[in-house]
Amino acid sequence: MSGANFQASAIRPFRPLPLIILAGIALASLLIAVRVGSVEIALLDLWQVLCGNGNSLHQTLVFELRLPRALAAFATGGLLAVAGSLMQVLLRNPLADPYILGLSSGSAVGALFAMLMGLTGLIVSGAAFAGALISATLVFTLANGGGSWTPTRLLLTGVIISSGWSALVTFMLAISPSDKLPGMLFWLMGDLAYSGSPWPALLVLISTCLILTPLGRSLNVLARGPMQAATLGIQVKQMEWGIYIFASLLTAFAVTTAGSIGFVGLIIPHMLRLVLGNDQRLILPASALAGGSLLTLADTLARSIIAPQQLPAGVITAMLGVPTFLYLLHRSR
Amino acid sequence: MRLLLGLLVLWASSSHAEVCVTDDLSRQVCLPKAAERIIVLSPGIAEQTFAAGAGSKLVAAVSFSDYPEAAKKLPRIGGYNRFDLEAIVALKPDLLIAWSEGNPAEQLAQLDALGLNIYYSEPFEFDDIASTIVRIGALAGTGEHALAVANHFLSGIQDLRARFEDAPPVQVFQQIWKNPLMTVNDQHLIAKVTRLCGGQNIFGDLNQLSPRIDLEAVISANPEAIVAGGMGEDSPEWLDDWRRFDGITAVQRNNLFFIPPSTLQRPTPRLLEGATLLCDYLETARERR
Numbered sequence: 018m019s020g021a022n023f024q025a026s027a028i029r030p031f032r033p034l035p036l037i038i039l040a041g042i043a044l045a046s047l048l049i050a051v052r053v054g055s056v057e058i059a060l061l062d063l064w065q066v067l068c069g070n071g072n073s074l075h076q077t078l079v080f081e082l083r084l085p086r087a088l089a090a091f092a093t094g095g096l097l098a099v100a101g102s103l104m105q106v107l108l109r110n111p112l113a114d115p116y117i118l119g120l121s122s123g124s125a126v127g128a129l130f131a132m133l134m135g136l137t138g139l140i141v142s143g144a145a146f147a148g149a150l151i152s153a154t155l156v157f158t159l160a161n162g163g164g165s166w167t168p169t170r171l172l173l174t175g176v177i178i179s180s181g182w183s184a185l186v187t188f189m190l191a192i193s194p195s196d197k198l199p200g201m202l203f204w205l206m207g208d209l210a211y212s213g214s215p216w217p218a219l220l221v222l223i224s225t226c227l228i229l230t231p232l233g234r235s236l237n238v239l240a241r242g243p244m245q246a247a248t249l250g251i252q253v254k255q256m257e258w259g260i261y262i263f264a265s266l267l268t269a270f271a272v273t274t275a276g277s278i279g280f281v282g283l284i285i286p287h288m289l290r291l292v293l294g295n296d297q298r299l300i301l302p303a304s305a306l307a308g309g310s311l312l313t314l315a316d317t318l319a320r321s322i323i324a325p326q327q328l329p330a331g332v333i334t335a336m337l338g339v340p341t342f343l344y345l346l347h348r349s350r
Numbered sequence: 351m352r353l354l355l356g357l358l359v360l361w362a363s364s365s366h367a368e369v370c371v372t373d374d375l376s377r378q379v380c381l382p383k384a385a386e387r388i389i390v391l392s393p394g395i396a397e398q399t400f401a402a403g404a405g406s407k408l409v410a411a412v413s414f415s416d417y418p419e420a421a422k423k424l425p426r427i428g429g430y431n432r433f434d435l436e437a438i439v440a441l442k443p444d445l446l447i448a449w450s451e452g453n454p455a456e457q458l459a460q461l462d463a464l465g466l467n468i469y470y471s472e473p474f475e476f477d478d479i480a481s482t483i484v485r486i487g488a489l490a491g492t493g494e495h496a497l498a499v500a501n502h503f504l505s506g507i508q509d510l511r512a513r514f515e516d517a518p519p520v521q522v523f524q525q526i527w528k529n530p531l532m533t534v535n536d537q538h539l540i541a542k543v544t545r546l547c548g549g550q551n552i553f554g555d556l557n558q559l560s561p562r563i564d565l566e567a568v569i570s571a572n573p574e575a576i577v578a579g580g581m582g583e584d585s586p587e588w589l590d591d592w593r594r595f596d597g598i599t600a601v602q603r604n605n606l607f608f609i610p611p612s613t614l615q616r617p618t619p620r621l622l623e624g625a626t627l628l629c630d631y632l633e634t635a636r637e638r639r
Contacts, residue, residue, distance in 0.1 A: 055566040074569070074597050081594065082565055137529075194414045195430070195452075196611070203530045203562070210530050210565075325567030326556060327530065 035293055039306035043091070046310040050087035050317040051079055055324045089274055090209045090316040090330070091309035092218035094281050096271040098308025099225055101282030102289075102300050103264040106240045107257060108168045114283035115268040118175030121277035122182035123152025124269065128276075129189045129201050141204075142213070142273050149269035152178060157261060171261075206329035207278035209316045218274045222309075225267060226302050233298030236260075240295060278331045281308050284338040291345045311337065371485040374472040375450060381467060384491025385445035389438055392430045392449035394616040395471055396421045398479075399447065401619045402487040403495030409441050417612065417620070435460060445489055447471055473617040475542070480504045483619070499619060506622040510546055510629050517548035520632045523573035523600070524551060526611075528588045530562045540614050543621065547629035549575070569595055575635040576600045577628065579609035603638045607631040 052063055058075055065071040066079045100115035108117070116122070127148020131141045160174040190201060203210075229236075235256060239246045243253045271278075285308040289300050315333035322328065370380040389410045390396045396415040399408060411424040412433060427441070428434045430452050438446070443466065448458050450470040462468055469489065473479045480500035487496020522544050526532050534540050536554035544551050552571040553563060576598075578588045589606040596602060609631075613624030 055564050056570045077569065077595060077597055078566055082569075191432070192429075196615070199527055199532060199560075200529055208530060320564055320566075325553065325561075325563040326558070327562045327564055 031296075031298055035299060036302055036306065039303055039310070043306045043310045043313075046313040046317075047087050047091060050090070050313050051083045053317050053321050054078065054083060055321070085215050086209055086212060086316065086320075087313050088219055089212035089215035090313045092215055092222045093209070093212070093271045093275045093278065094285075094312025094315075095222045095305035095309035096218060096225070096267045097278065097282035097312075098285035098304035099222070099229070099301055100264040100267040100271065101308075102286040102297070102304045103236075103260050103267075104282075105286055106236055106297065107260045107264065108172050109240070109242070110168065110172060111287070112283075113172070115264065115271070116277060116279075116282065117172065117179070118156050118265070119152045119179035119182055120149045120265060120268045121272050122179050122186060123155075124149035124272040125205055125277060126182050126185050126189075127151070128204055129186060129193075132197060132201055132204070133189055133193050139213075146269050146273045149265070149272055152182065153262075153265035153269070203329065204276045207276035207331040208329050209275050209312075210320075210327065212274050215274075218270050221267065221270045222305060225263075226305050229263075229301045230298065233296070233301060236297035236301075237295075240297065275330070278312065278334060280331070280334045280338045281312055284342045285311060288342055288345055291349045369489055369491075371469070371488050373470045373485070374478070374482075375470045377470065379445075379467060379469045379489065381445060381489060385467075385489050387441065387443045388445045388447065388490065389427060389441060389443040390415070390447045391433065391453050392471075393417070393421075394618055395447045395449060396424070397616060397618040397620070398471070398482055399486055399490070401496075401499050402483045402490060403492035403499070404486060404490035407490050409443060410438070417618075433457060438466075439464060445469065447486065474537075474539075476504070476507045476546075476621075479617045479619070479621065482617075503619045503622055507546065507625065510625055514546065514548040514629055514632075517633070518636060519548055519550045520635050521552055521571070521574045522549040522632070523553070523568055523571070523576045525576060525578045525588065526560060528578075528591070531565055531568070532560050532562050534560050539617060539621070543614060543625045543628055544577075544632075546625060547632045549628075549632050569598060572597075572599055574599050574603070575605040575607060575632060577607045577609060577631065579611045579614055579624075600635075603635070605631075605635040605638060607634075 052058060052060070056074070056078055058066070058078065062071055062075055063079070066075045097115050101113070104113040104115055104117060105111065107113070124145040125148070127144035128141050131144035156171070156175045156178050159178070160171040186205070190198070193201060235251050238249050238251055239253065239256055246253050285304055286300060289303050289307060293299055293303060311334060312330065315337055316330040319328040319330040319333045368380055368382055369384060370378055373379050386407055387409045388399060388404060388407050390399050390408060391412055393412065393415040396408070396411045397417050399405060400418050400421060405420055408424055410427045411421060412428060412430045413426055415421045415424060427437045430449060431454060435457060438461065446461060446466055446468045448468050448470050450472045458468060471482055473482050480503050483496045483500045484493070487493045524533050524540055524544060526534055526540070533553045534551070535556045535558060536551055538559055541551045541554060552573050553561065576589065576592055589608060592598065592601050592606055600606060609624055609627050613620050613627070
């Protein structure tokens with residue numbers, strides 16, 4: 018996110034074509050996710066199942082396993098990518114991702130503590146959500162302490178709090194009995210296998226896009242720097258607080274759904290910026306679609322590539338994301 | 351096997367002063383006299399040592415040594431994967447019983463270099479469990495008690511084997527974890543118990559000892575019985591989640607069974623309890639055909 022990229026935006030008229038293409042990709046990724054799995058479902062059979070017919074095994078597979086998981090993956094990926102774009106606007110730092118302010122490690126502390134206490138299911142998710150919010154509040158209060166509020170101060174506080182949480186995670190892993198370790202380690206790696214119902218995350222993603230789209234213009238101005246934004250009549254402080262709280266909530270929902278999945282939140286906004294320019298009106302909805310598609314495809318590969326054995330989706334997002342990103346970066350020079 | 355165990359003890363007790371046994375790494379472990387101060391480096395081995403009648407000679411154990419009750423009161427020298435070398439040395443043990451796959455090799459090498467006697471244990475089969483008890487008993491001077499326990503265990507296993515050797519096979523899914531869904535391959539002790547009872551592990555051929563698997567794969571393999579228990583805490587409620595997939599034969603026939611993990615998880619005489627329970631469950635599954 019170079020200075021030149023920032024300058025070029027804002028004035029340009031809004032172009033819907035990239036969004037239409039991305040929506041097509043998103044739909045295709047969901048179809049692939051519903052089609053692929055340990056059990057082969059022919060295209061014709063899949064069509065019958067989607068029309069409400071087909072045999073009962075296929076119906077169970079599609080409607081109870083594949084579709085909820087694909088939607089959960091899509092929602093999680095979308096939330097992470099949107100949260101990542103917001104964090105990059107807020108911190109004006111290209112390395113910012115949804116986890117940079119300690120949200121994922123905070124929620125990991127919550128989840129692992131619950132698992133260590135022998136709790137399961139919804140309570141673990143609740144503890145993860147609470148951990149993420151506690152971490153966000155802590156970082157925000159501490160960074161805001163002296164009254165001066167700069168991205169650097171926020172970033173440093175977040176990074177330090179994050180390392181503190183990570184140390185706690187390591188501590189809990191070191192003292193936990195070996196029979197609890199597999200569950201804990203898989204939670205840390207990020208995994209869609211225990212995502213539960215996709216609806217909360219999906220609803221949050223949809224409402225996020227509806228709320229943020231009208232704010233795109235103000236975000237564009239803010240991305241150029243707080244001084245310009247203030248002279249152009251934007252209430253910078255309120256805006257920054259809003260972004261922070263919003264991005265934290267999105268990340269908390271994502272982490273609660275699937276653990277901490279890396280790369281999506283960092284790479285998707287950068288990729289889109291390299292291709293589409295830095296117009297937040299376009300970047301934010303595009304992030305939702307592209308992040309969702311990437312994670313849906315990654316999760317489909319993760320559960321089918323060496324089936325019946327399963328891989329964590331985070332491994333695949335990195336394998337797909339890193340080369341694509343490096344290629345775009347190279348080409349953009 | 352019983353004859354072999356007897357010979358082992360005979361040989362161990364033949365010279366009154368020195369006791370020697372061969373451990374699971376085929377090393378000779380010799381003590382000038384029966385051990386009086388033993389430290390055990392895994393919860394399973396603590397249980398084995400108590401079973402061998404040598405519990406009173408234990409001076410320390412690792413964290414989570416929780417069976418029998420007396421094991422909980424033993425002083426701790428750390429966890430099985432990271433222990434306090436100074437605490438071990440300070441207790442002046444005359445015998446350490448190590449878990450060769452679970453304990454850190456570097457720390458064991460340091461203890462070895464300090465001149466401590468280490469017995470490496472790694473039981474894979476039912477016979478190994480019995481012979482481990484006999485060998486620990488021999489080293490601790492409680493050979494006769496240990497032999498009786500080992501023989502009781504082996505004859506129990508042999509009874510089950512005789513009963514179910516020709517029983518019609520039952521396709522079994524062994525669930526050892528829910529989130530993520532994990533099972534065992536045929537190398538795992540749990541799978542060996544399943545085979546003993548005439549069960550066939552539907553994921554026996556996978557490479558990893560306890561692989562993570564796909565829910566879909568379970569549904570398409572359509573097991574006749576689902577057995578939960580293994581690594582997790584007591585979680586019989588895991589089984590209820592299967593009820594929404596009523597295409598699975600195990601669900602249709604209500605063959606959803608829970609076995610307390612502590613009786614299937616450790617290579618100790620308690621395995622006989624778990625094995626008996628599992629065999630009964632699979633017999634129930636046969637009756638429901």
